[in-house]
Amino acid sequence: MNNIIEITSLRKNYGEIKAVNDVSLSVNKGEMFGLVGPDGAGKTTMIRILCGLIIQESGVVKILDKDRSQSRKEIQKNIGYLSQKFSLYGDLSVDENIEFFAEIHNVKDYFKRRDELLDFSRLKPFRNRIAEKLSGGMKQKLALVCCLIHEPKILFLDEPTTGVDPVSRRDFWKILSKLLKDGITIFMSTPYLDEAERCNRVALMNAGEIIALDTPQKIKEKMNKQIIEIVCSPVRIAYQAIKRNTMLEVQMFGDRINVVVENYKLELPSIKKALTENKVQITDERIISPSLENVFMHLIKDAE
Amino acid sequence: MNLNRTRAIAKKEFKHLMRDVRLLAVLVFSPVFLLGVFGYAVNFDVHHIKIVVYDKEQSKISREFINGLTQSTYFDLIGYISDDSYIREVLDTKKAQCVVVIPVDLSQKFYSRQEAKIQYLIDGVDGNTANIIQFYVTAATYSFSSKLSSEVLARSGMRSFLPLNFEPLFWFNPDLKSTRFLIPGLIAMILIVTAAVSVSLSLVREKERGTIEQINVSSIKTSELLIGKTLPNVLLALLNATMILVVGYLLFDVVVKGSILLLFFCTLIFLIACTSIGILVSVISDSQRLAFSIATSLTMLPSFILSGFVFPIESMPVTVQILTNITPAKFFIRILRAIILRDVGVYAFWDQLVYLILFASALLTAAILIYNRKEKNN
Known part of the structure; x- marks a missing residue:
């Protein structure tokens, strides 16, 4: 049993919208699998189907070699799910929240596990505090602890670090790497590409479809293009000028633009010409290797 | 069914209840408060009817008649008027609810053995009260009249004789106190509102x-x-029911004549029906605000108007009578009146228990169907 999750031709529609459109993929045991994509790509729908919260129109989901729709009970025992909105009871203390989630999973002897989890999430000093009095980062760690109390084999995380401060995010990732070491499989969705870089494998989802799936490294290599990064101002005018005057793909990032080219030596002069004609100030220009972000923007553009 | 998991949910729900002190206070004390307010305010007993007398004759007989009227607690003599034109004024300004006009020829007609007529002008705006006033004045006039006739007959050496007389006996509520009749309805109304609202809120809160x-x-x-x-909420509602009964006894002398055990058993069945309303509401609504307004409007008015709490169902039009089945309070009030006022056993109202169970099953089925349909479209 190498594929802990096996998805075949999964479909889910909301009226006219195809939220998940013929997706097939498999997740290896013990890996961290990232589902990346823009808002509305269908990431949450995917995770909710995998967790058994909604039912697909068609397709088969196998988790731990068992059919999702047939062995619900056994599967639920072995999965943990952290939804986008941290689901905690604000009026219960840290300990009581954990106790509740242990009990509804029918875990009786949870005290040792609870202490362990509190220890390594560094929540122990706050164990008697009411959950709503915790900081955002602590709340999120507590939510994670609550989904881990029944020792799941697979952990589903839906955008777990959205709206969390950078320090807590780093803490959170430390916990995740410890879980991976313990052999837990993690399936997470994220809008952040720096987080996606840290996954073993990444699937890019757009408009309900998977448009790329591989290790971050291989995805970047497959692009086989060069990127010219130009720091300039005003960025918007530069973006429009290049688009008008060349046929090249331009990506905008804050104070800089990236131009996707086959060969920079051939394209650079015409780009610079277009910029100077439009009175754009160029502060810096360099050739960079494509980042995941470049690749994804490129792929999404192709898909459209 | 796994008892451990059920207990875990109930334990947590109980903690929620205990931690939200303000909500708990509202849930525990508002029923008693409502009972106090309703018990004193909703009262159909009519006493101290304000009367004004226009005595045109001012004779011995007329004064005797007025004394007879005002001796009881039913009538309070506010004053006399001496002209027709004041009649309208005292009724218009609500100084009096009833004006008694005694004809100028009362004694003369009496002595010539003719029938004299006393006129009563009653404020008919509140039809219910007007009816009761009419009933009282009729009775008062009738008794005075028979007293006079017996005196006349006695003078000529004959014994007065009434061919038929009546002696009503009111069972179960001998002095016809309306609070005794209303308290069962109040219990039902308070329980249905608190149970449906608290259950629906606690379920929707998890969704929210x-x-x-x-x-x-x-x-x-x-x-x-x-x-x-639902368990903690049902227990809370049972506590409420107990408090209402105790307060009902302390403030309004309402004693439970029947079996307390039977009363609690029936209350439990009723609470299951109320809970099913709460569950249905929680399936329909996604926010606590919506759940609250649906739950209150589904329970408050129907249990007040359509349950037989205040208005007798038998005198409603047939279509409205059918509509009365939307509130389980209707069935429960019958049961309560049977146990509290009449001390009868379950044989007298088992059909109402069956209706309650049917009601709960119908609503739960509806809730499951709607839930499944929503899940499908999710």
Whole structure:
């Protein structure tokens, strides 16, 4: 049993919208699998189907070699799910929240596990505090602890670090790497590409479809293009000028633009010409290797 | 069914109840407060009817008649008028609810053995009260009249004789106090509102906060969740029922004549029906605000108007009578009146218990169907 999750031709529609459109993929045991994509790509729908919260129109989901729709009970025992909105009871203390989630999973002897989890999430000093009095980062760690109390084999995380401060995010990732070491499989969705870089494998989802799936490294290599990064101002005018005057793909990032080219030596002069004609100030220009972000923007553009 | 998981949910629900002190205070004390307010305010007994007398004759007989009227607690003599034109004024300004006009020829007609007529002008705006006033004045006039006739007959050496007389006996509520009749209705109304509202709110709260997702991901069953969630609320409602009975006894002398055990058993069945309303509401609504308004409007008015609490169902039009089945309070009030006022056993109202169970099953089925349809479209 190498594929802990096996998805075949999964479909889910909301009226006219195809939220998940013929997706097939498999997740290896013990890996961290990232589902990346823009808002509305269908990431949450995917995770909710995998967790058994909604039912697909068609397709088969196998988790731990068992059919999702047939062995619900056994599967639920072995999965943990952290939804986008941290689901905690604000009026219960840290300990009581954990106790509740242990009990509804029918875990009786949870005290040792609870202490362990509190220890390594560094929540122990706050164990008697009411959950709503915790900081955002602590709340999120507590939510994670609550989904881990029944020792799941697979952990589903839906955008777990959205709206969390950078320090807590780093803490959170430390916990995740410890879980991976313990052999837990993690399936997470994220809008952040720096987080996606840290996954073993990444699937890019757009408009309900998977448009790329591989290790971050291989995805970047497959692009086989060069990127010219130009720091300039005003960025918007530069973006429009290049688009008008060349046929090249331009990506905008804050104070800089990236131009996707086959060969920079051939394209650079015409780009610079277009910029100077439009009175754009160029502060810096360099050739960079494509980042995941470049690749994804490129792929999404192709898909459209 | 796994008892551990059910207990876990109930334990947590209980903690929620105990932590929200303000809500708990409202849930515990508002029923007693409502009972006090309703018990004193909703009262159909008519006493101290304000009367004004226009005595045109001012004779011995007329004064005797007025004395007879005002001796009882039913009538309060406000004053006399001496002209027709004042009649309108005292009724218009609500100084009097009834004006008694004694004809100028009362004594003359009496002595010539003719029938004299006393006129009563009654404020008919409040039809109910007007009816009662009419009943009282008729009775008062009739008794005075028979007293006079017996005096006349006695003078000529004959014994007065009434061919038929009547002696009503009111069972179960001998002095016809309306609070005794109203308190069962109040219990039903208060319980249905608090139970439906608290159950629907506690379920919708999980949806609103998103915690329901975590519960759904666990291997918990819907039945375990529902029983665990409703149990603490049902216990609270039973506590409320007890408090209402105690306060009803202390303030309004309402004693439970029948079996307390039977009363609690029936209350439990009723609470299951109320809970099913709460569950249905929680399936329909996604926010606590919506759940609150649906739950109150589904329970408050029907249990007040359509349950037989205040207005007798038998005198409603047939279509409205059918409509009265939307509130389980209707069935419960019959049971309560049977136990509290009449001390009868379950044989007298088992059909009402069956209706309650049918009601609960119908609503729960509807809730399950709607829930499944919503799930499909999710």
